[in-house]
Amino acid sequence: MNTSASLHNTASPRSSHLAIQLTLGSFRLDIDTQWDAQVAVLFGPSGSGKSSVLETLLGLQPSARAHLQLAGELLEDSEKGFRLAPEKRGLGWVPQESTLFPHLSVRQNLSFGKKRAGPQAASIFQQAVEVLEIGSFLDRNVETLSGGERQRVALARALASNPRALLLDEPLAALDRNLRARILPFLLRVRDEFGLPMLYITHDPDEAVLLGETLLVLEEGRVVANGPAREVLWSPAALPLAEALGLENVFEARVAAEGSTSTQVHIKGGQQLTLGDPLPSDSAVTLAIRAEDVLISTVPTETLSARNTLKAKVLRCAPHRGHVHVHLDLGGEELVARLTPAAVSSLELQVGKTVYAIVKAQAIQQIS
Amino acid sequence: MVAGEVWSMTWLTLRVAATATLLSLPIAIAMGYFMARKDFPGKSLLQALIALPMVLPPVAVGLGLLYLLSPQGPLAWFWDLLGLRLAFTPAAAVLAASVVGFPLLERSCEQAFAAIPRRFEQVSRTLGRNPWATFFRVVLPLGQRGVLYGSLLAFTRALGEFGATALVAGILPGRTETLALGIYSQVQLGDDTAAFALCGVSFLLSLAALLAAEGWVGREIKGQRL
Structure with a gap:
């Protein structure tokens, strides 16, 4: 669902520009960065401000001053007093912790964003179910799902709302290493079969290198490097981080x-x-x-x-x-x-x- | 006292308590949600004011209400405007029961809503639901047990309400005389048998409501994974 206001500022359909200033207690986030790729990975240690960037993008940080353009769509421009409400941004969000609605079945969770999905709701629902292979437990209670199943359902729920971009906040962080390796292929399938612009947040270098075309490295509220994944891991700015991760x-x-x-x-x-x-x-x-x-x-x-x-x-x-x-x-x-x-x-x-x-x-x- | 009188008194008590609870419910839900989600200066004071009718002597609450309802009180212009005289009517009994039951209901709603992680509401918003739809599709269903539990507590409190009701609604047989007031007046009249019979009915009603609250809803709350 596009609003007419957001249609004016359309550059390349993949180009994104985030400028955010946000102060939360003693933490200060100050970034101004852009990229042009289907998948960007926001990479950084915990406490670097990754989640604040995401919440600002989603419209959940009202105190942020921001100019946000994601995949060609303008979401917010504090200068001009323009700010889309979270429900109007059309973003598919998969948070780190499980946030499946416990009072709804798997199927009802998936249908929650149906209203926004519009006329394609039924076909996109079907596609999400197939790509993530969750058809066999659609009528289960979400409380009975395993960790890996939950994250697949959360991903399907975001997709079924027919978003114009996906925001994934360490979707594998709560899973053990074995399970992660089993869920990663689903993420790759989502990336390739839905072709949606994605912003993927992680502090895991394997995921970053595997998924991302563009890597943004965030440290203490600042973007210290931005570019193709491998170049960035080599850049002098990112070296201390790469060193900490054994990825020099x-x-x-x-x-x-x-x-x-x-x-x-x-x-x-x-x-x-x-x-x-x-x-x-x-x-x-x-x-x-x-x-x-x-x-x-x-x-x-x-x-x-x-x-x-x-x-x-x-x-x-x-x-x-x-x-x-x-x-x-x-x-x-x-x-x-x-x-x-x-x-x-x-x-x-x-x-x-x-x-x-x-x-x-x-x-x-x-x-x- | 004849059986018919006991039945009509019981029926009146149930009606007054149910009406009082239903009238308080929307206000308690709105207030509970507001208190659960907002921080503002003076919040503790407001919380104390909400709880006040629960700890004040009910007679004092009744006196306060009587003052507000009286044709000489500060709200006289309002009652004149509406052409209403509420004191010593069943409506006054409902009002008294609402005021004393409200703190229990509001507190229970507030706790139920505060226990719901905000993430659920945020996810709902990003899935295209506005704040109202989010409230009715996510917050209320997830908090429904706390709301139900509080409603039963407030209902039970209303069943036994005496002090405030006696002052603001009087003890008018067949009109405002609920079970609690009936017990008092039967003792005054020296009819201990009738008083004990009314006690028995009160006991059964309250027990049923409490069993519903504690045994069923209460257990559900403890078993709930939130």
């Missing part, structure tokens, strides 16, 4: 040959890595290496147990909280190693110097 180095790789106890993969630029886990050959994988797991040698070495010795050039050395991040060029990919200042000076690491990065097979994590 993220590579796309293709499996070249599978052994019984190890796997060879190729990364961009042609270098080869050896992993400790067997993987199906010719599959694409995403790998992460912690900066502290990378050793640097100035001479090629064959006397170490580590399986990976990669020729590299020093790009730059950046001091950071008592240690040094040494950025290496692997001939296409960049690798960050964390060293002590003493090691950097005794190895005489300078920009352009040729060195060898050494990584144990076991230190390479597969994240997707």
Whole structure:
């Protein structure tokens, strides 16, 4: 349901622009950011303001000053005194905690947004039920559902209201790791089959890399990085966060040959890595290496147990909280190693110097 | 006293208590929701004022009401405008019962609504329902047991109401004489048998209402997962 007021300010149907100023006690949210992608991931530690951004978007933070344009639609413009009520924004929201209405059956929960869904209500209801495979428990009481079933129903309820965009607030956070892996494919199906613009909030790097085209990194109420997922995880601004998550180095790789106890993969630029886990050959994988797991040698070495010795050039050395991040060029990919200042000076690491990065097979994590 | 009089007195008592509860209900629901969801300066004072009729001597409440209803009182212009004289009518008995039962009803509604996570209302709004629809489709159904429980408590309180009713409605046989007032006047007349008979009827009515409140609705509230 579009209001005429919101139709004026339509740019590209995917372009979004959020400018929000909000003070809640001692916390201050101040962002001004834009993107142009079907799926944007808002990424950051808890307490960084992710939920406040979401609540402002939904129209549930009346004290925020904001200019909100989501997927081409203007929702709010404090300057002009324009503010759509939450029920007029047409957003499908899946909150973190289960918020299925306990007094309604699964079917009644799904039909709750039927009025807004308009003439397509019946077909979109059917599509949501099919994509999320919840047809077998439509007439159950929501209190009897498992955690994974609840989140699928919550997602279906948001979809069945025929929203113009989906806002997902850590929809998998309440689930254990196993269950998460089973629900993720449903999210990917929703993304691909409904084709709706999505804003996905998470502090889980796997979900961020898997789902998002664009990644917005939020820290202490500010957007510190914004761009394609992998570039952002590498940007200097996001490095402290990536470090906390063990994601300083993220590579796309293709499996070249599978052994019984190890796997060879190729990364961009042609270098080869050896992993400790067997993987199906010719599959694409995403790998992460912690900066502290990378050793640097100035001479090629064959006397170490580590399986990976990669020729590299020093790009730059950046001091950071008592240690040094040494950025290496692997001939296409960049690798960050964390060293002590003493090691950097005794190895005489300078920009352009040729060195060898050494990584144990076991230190390479597969994240997707 | 004949059986017919006992029956008509019982019927009057039930009617007065039920009318009083039904009249208070919308106000108590609105007030309870407001108090459960809003914070404002002076909220504690307002809460105390709402609870006041519950702890004041009922006779004092009755005197206050009588003053407000009297043709010489501060609201005289209002009663003149409507052409109403409520004091010493069944309507006055209903008013007295409403005022003393209201705090129980309002408090129960307030607690029921306060226990409902706001997220439910927020989700309802984002699914396209305006605040009114959200109230009737989400808040009221989720709080209905508390509302029902409070209604039964207020109804029970109204059944036994004496002090305020005696002052503002008088003890007019067949007109305002409810069971509680009947017991008092039978004792005054020295008819202990009749007084005890009326006590017995009061006892059964109150017991039934309390059993309904505690046994059924009360248990449901405890078992409710919210």
